[in-house]
Amino acid sequence: xxxxxxxxxxxxxxxxxxxxxxxxxxxxxxxxxxxxxxxxxxxxxxxxxxxxxxxxxxxxxxxxxxxxxxxxxxxxxxxxxxxxxxxxxxxxxxxxxxxxxxxxxxxxxxxxxxxxxxxxxxxxxxxxxxxx
Amino acid sequence: xxxxxxxxxxxxxxxxxxxxxxxxxxxxxxxxxxxxxxxxxxxxxxxxxxxxxxxxxxxxxxxxxxxxxxxxxxxxxxxxxxxxxxxxxxxxxxxxxxxxxxxxxxxxxxxxxxxxxxxxxxxxxxxxxxxxxxxxxxxxxxxxxxxxxxxxxxxxxxxxxxxxxxxxxxxxxxxxxxxxxxxxxxxxxxxxxxxxxxxxxxxxxxxxxxxxxxxxxxxxxxxxxxxxxxxxxxxxxxxxxxxxxxxxxxxxxxxxxxxxxxxxxxxxxxxxxxxxxxxxxxxxxxxxxxxxxxxxxxxxxxxxxxxxxxxxxxxxxxxxxxxxxxxxxxxxxxxxxxxxxxxxxxxxxxxxxxxxxxxxxxxxxxxxxxxxxxxxxxxxxxxxxxxx
Ligand SMILES: [Zn+2]
Numbered sequence: 001x002x003x004x005x006x007x008x009x010x011x012x013x014x015x016x017x018x019x020x021x022x023x024x025x026x027x028x029x030x031x032x033x034x035x036x037x038x039x040x041x042x043x044x045x046x047x048x049x050x051x052x053x054x055x056x057x058x059x060x061x062x063x064x065x066x067x068x069x070x071x072x073x074x075x076x077x078x079x080x081x082x083x084x085x086x087x088x089x090x091x092x093x094x095x096x097x098x099x100x101x102x103x104x105x106x107x108x109x110x111x112x113x114x115x116x117x118x119x120x121x122x123x124x125x126x127x128x129x130x131x132x
Numbered sequence: 133x134x135x136x137x138x139x140x141x142x143x144x145x146x147x148x149x150x151x152x153x154x155x156x157x158x159x160x161x162x163x164x165x166x167x168x169x170x171x172x173x174x175x176x177x178x179x180x181x182x183x184x185x186x187x188x189x190x191x192x193x194x195x196x197x198x199x200x201x202x203x204x205x206x207x208x209x210x211x212x213x214x215x216x217x218x219x220x221x222x223x224x225x226x227x228x229x230x231x232x233x234x235x236x237x238x239x240x241x242x243x244x245x246x247x248x249x250x251x252x253x254x255x256x257x258x259x260x261x262x263x264x265x266x267x268x269x270x271x272x273x274x275x276x277x278x279x280x281x282x283x284x285x286x287x288x289x290x291x292x293x294x295x296x297x298x299x300x301x302x303x304x305x306x307x308x309x310x311x312x313x314x315x316x317x318x319x320x321x322x323x324x325x326x327x328x329x330x331x332x333x334x335x336x337x338x339x340x341x342x343x344x345x346x347x348x349x350x351x352x353x354x355x356x357x358x359x360x361x362x363x364x365x366x367x368x369x370x371x372x373x374x375x376x377x378x379x380x381x382x383x384x385x386x387x388x389x390x391x392x393x394x395x396x397x398x399x400x401x402x403x404x405x406x407x408x409x410x411x412x413x414x415x416x417x418x419x420x421x422x423x424x425x426x427x428x429x430x431x432x433x434x435x436x437x438x439x440x441x442x443x444x445x446x447x448x449x450x451x452x453x454x455x456x457x458x459x460x461x462x463x464x465x466x467x468x469x470x471x472x473x474x475x476x477x478x479x480x481x482x483x484x485x486x487x488x489x490x491x492x493x494x495x496x497x498x499x500x501x502x503x504x505x506x507x508x509x510x511x512x513x514x515x516x517x518x519x520x
Contacts, residue, residue: 058331060272062251064254065252067270068251073270075275076279077279085380112270
């Protein structure tokens with residue numbers, strides 16, 4: 001199910017590729033083609049560093065369909081070093097307590113399970129604590 | 133533009149209606165509203181619904197519901213704007229009558245949540261988020277509200293239990309509404325002891341999803357029946373505004389910009405200010421939404437909306453009554469029907485039909501529903517004051 005949709009998103013999901021505005025230099029993720037800063041066209045691809053910090057976070061115990069196996073999981077808004085906020089799960093936390101402002105970096109993990117027999121596993125970005 | 137009157141109101145109880153189908157639920161509300169309006173013949177039906185395709189596998193809903201109500205032949209359209217669907221349907225009905233294109237419009241909100249497990253309902257409701265960049269990462273509406281509340285606590289450090297006043301007010305008011313899902317008051321201590329749904333959001337910060345249907349009949353004053361037995365309630369302000377769909381795309385996620393825009397536009401049309409109203413039916417799907425809405429309305433400064441929840445300021449006897457018939461928290465949150473319930477309850481107040489919850493001499497009401505975290509916001513201003 002939804003194979004073309006997930007395929008189209010592979011640059012974003014696996015490599016955090018967004019855009020840079022040719023007019024005001026704003027970095028844009030997710031890509032949206034119209035720069036949110038200056039309203040001009042932004043179509044130049046831009047590879048984000050994957051570094052950022054936790055802007056907010058919470059834990060999901062009662063997961064929606066497709067995420068049962070992951071529950072409980074921690075989901076966050078991450079402020080990327082280049083500016084944008086992104087919504088993603090936190091991973092590799094072990095016993096670490098999450099805090100607003102905690103430095104994190106992007107990794108690729110399984111996002112969710114197939115919801116039916118024709119379904120597919122979806123992989124993409126999560127963020128883990130920066131160690132050391 | 134013509135004057136628009138709410139001529140009829142009808143609702144079902146909000147809750148889990150295992151024995152009533154989607155179409156029957158809608159029909160009960162439509163019949164009640166038409167009877168209340170005294171025999172006006174509708175020419176159009178605008179249905180607010182958000183999840184019938186996902187939860188009941190039924191789309192093309194407005195045609196089904198017009199058909200089932202014996203109204204084959206009329207104009208019928210479904211309006212979807214997530215949690216704001218009901219308000220968006222009211223907006224369409226208002227525009228149709230105000231423009232003169234339609235003499236009598238039915239506005240219906242209906243939602244059937246109990247067909248599916250809570251997990252499927254959460255997943256379906258999450259399709260109203262940015263699916264590619266929010267829902268596919270495991271975000272739900274509830275988790276998103278928790279992210280907002282966590283950040284709110286981080287930035288503004290309100291007192292412990294700062295949000296308790298919102299559900300306490302809602303439940304106190306639900307006790308006086310026989311259509312409400314919860315009709316029992318709760319104590320602030322109950323809130324403080326409640327288990328977390330998603331920290332820092334506890335079970336009393338989250339309105340329960342439920343089944344329900346509510347309907348309004350809209351028409352022009354000159355078309356009211358000669359024996360019309362109610363105080364005529366007029367819609368004097370109506371506005372829809374949008375923000376980024378995804379919360380993470382906003383420069384400041386703690387600002388409900390669309391909520392502000394829609395209130396400003398509706399109040400400007402009505403020639404009033406938000407502080408003039410006698411009641412505010414706001415969208416308390418989550419306590420933090422209520423605080424952010426009061427800030428968006430300009431009734432509180434940034435980070436200070438929670439202070440309204442102290443000292444009973446929002447109660448029926450307070451300075452600004454909200455959720456006067458229980459709000460989403462105690463009346464229940466029937467998805468796309470919610471915005472219609474809110475307008476119906478404001479109409480009860482303005483007609484003097486709110487029973488034990490009646491606000492004395494209420495004459496001006498602000499009503500707002502939200503799709504997601506104010507990604508869509510729909511505001512209406514209602515009054516019982518005669519046209520100038
Ligand atoms: Zn730009």
